[in-house]
Amino acid sequence: MAETCVICGKEKKIMMADFPLSEEDKEERICPTCNRRLKNMLQTRDPGVFRQEQNYFQSMFYQSQPSDHAKEMLETYFEIGKSFTGEASLDQLVRKETLKQKREEETAFEEALGSFMITTESGFEGYRIKRYLDVIFEDGILGTGLSLSFKGLAGLFASSKEGNQEIEALIGELKKTMKTRLLHQAFQLGANAIIGLDYGTAITEQASTLLVSAKGTAVEIEPLL
Known part of the structure; x- marks a missing residue:
């Protein structure tokens, strides 16, 4: 204090x-x-x-x-x-x-989404990166409701077809939420694009949870002349 x-x-x-x-x-x-x-x-x-x-x-x-x-x-x-x-x-x-x-910020954000660009690559064809603003991160925790007595993600998704589909759907929803949060972060930094978008997933076996992470680089891009 x-x-x-x-x-x-x-x-x-x-x-x-x-x-x-x-x-x-x-x-x-x-x-x-x-x-x-x-x-x-x-x-x-x-x-x-x-x-x-x-x-x-x-x-x-x-x-x-x-x-x-x-x-x-x-x-x-x-x-x-x-x-x-x-x-x-x-x-x-x-x-x-x-x-x-x-x-007002939400309205401006919604309007900016129409032209916001995202890629897993290091850039966009026909555009140049004017400014690299910052590396941005988001993390999420997903309880699977399963007893994870196996090792790794392969074991998780091999557990059952029904469980596989349910967990994949939950991970997909979490990734969408994290992507929206990354967009908010990038927008607040003054970016109009995110490059190098990447997701990671890991298991905490004792806690029966999945750790999902997302990261990227917020940039300002402009068309090549």
């Missing part, structure tokens, strides 16, 4: 307790005072109280050095707070804005 409050810089040794910066970030910690005032700013519908708490946190930008994450979060609150009238709390406005952004 942090040794100081990531907003006001108060040292942990003189803090009676500490609290997570947000629901999403439980690693960075804040002091009781910042926690109380942050809740006030998020939950109040009184414009006077809201401005008072906002001014307190704005002053932290000059009196202390908030962490990058804390600064980014507060700046987001300040921006959304410009529309604060008291009809809804800042917390409600933030949740509404977050939902709006997610919908």
Whole structure:
């Protein structure tokens, strides 16, 4: 845990307790005072109280050095707070804005899928790789419901025709889900293609589960002139 409050810089040794910066970030910690005032700013519908708490946190930008994450979060609150009238709390406005952004991102993602390209090879004919962005991974665990007393995948799929078909179908569905997650990762990186897509499958015999992995490289491609 942090040794100081990531907003006001108060040292942990003189803090009676500490609290997570947000629901999403439980690693960075804040002091009781910042926690109380942050809740006030998020939950109040009184414009006077809201401005008072906002001014307190704005002053932290000059009196202390908030962490990058804390600064980014507060700046987001300040921006959304410009529309604060008291009809809804800042917390409600933030949740509404977050939902709006997610919908916009999903719409943009769905539109991008129409031209997104994927290959198991190292490139695409007629295209050049403009940027290599990152190697991306996804892992999944599938319970087979079987007692795996044999060795390897060959033994698994030789167990019975019915069991074979069921497990193949489950693996296929898991691979589809993992592929969609890889596409999301690539899209968020600014890619328009994935190269070197590869799946791996392994058995954890004692746990009667299958481990399925997927990886690829997110890239930006453009047509050859």
